[in-house]
Amino acid sequence: MHTVEVRPAVAADAAAISQLLAAVIRESYTGRLEANAVEHMVGTNCSLSRIGAEIGIPGGAPSWLGWLVVTNAGGRVVGAAAGGVPGAGEGEVYxxxxxxxxxxxxxxxxxxAAVTERMRAHAAERQSVTLPCDADPALPFYNAHGFKGSERRLTRDI
Structure with a gap:
């Protein structure tokens, strides 16, 4: 494992975030969800215009704290995350x-960790994530980070 540097996304990252998110959704949910549900998730969540607009929100807002990315040595986006604080004390990993x-x-x-710090800075005390399906492939990751709850709606204190 090496040092991972997280930074706020910039407009030039929008296409890479869109492509990465679409690829991960397809890889994670093909065979777990119906094909039309997978493509609906891709269409809804990975729209280049949507991600570009979300990156362009200056300073964000508590309900939207923006996109974060990790790039590899060659500058390629290899990780992305977004979150917000949609209610008092409640952070959400989007x-x-x-x-x-x-x-x-x-x-x-x-x-x-970076999303969590942004949420704490906006007075979040709890953090939630909603997963698209039961036995979601991300469930072990979230459980390892202290999230508990039903198989689809997980929370933790932060």
Missing amino acids: ALCAAPLFRRDGIGSALL
């Missing part, structure tokens, strides 16, 4: 993914 070839390199943990 997206968190690492490229399959870079998993177990600490990228997900570094992104989660």
Whole structure:
């Protein structure tokens, strides 16, 4: 494992975030969800115009704290995360993914830590994530980071 540096996303990262998120959704949920549900998730969550607009929100807002990325030595985006504080004291992880070839390199943990710090700065005391399916492939990752709850809605104190 090497040192992982997380930084705020910039406009030039939008396409890479879109492509990474779409690839991870397809890899994670094909065979777990119906094909049309997987493509609906991709269409809804990975739109280049949406991600570009979200990156462009100056300074964010408590309900939207922005995109964070991790790049490899060549500058390629290999991890991305987004979160916010949609209610008093309640943080929400909206997206968190690492490229399959870079998993177990600490990228997900570094992104989660950075999202968590942003949430704490906006007075979040708890953090939640909603997973798309039961027995989600991300469930062991979140459990290892202290999230508990149903198989689809997990929370932890931060």
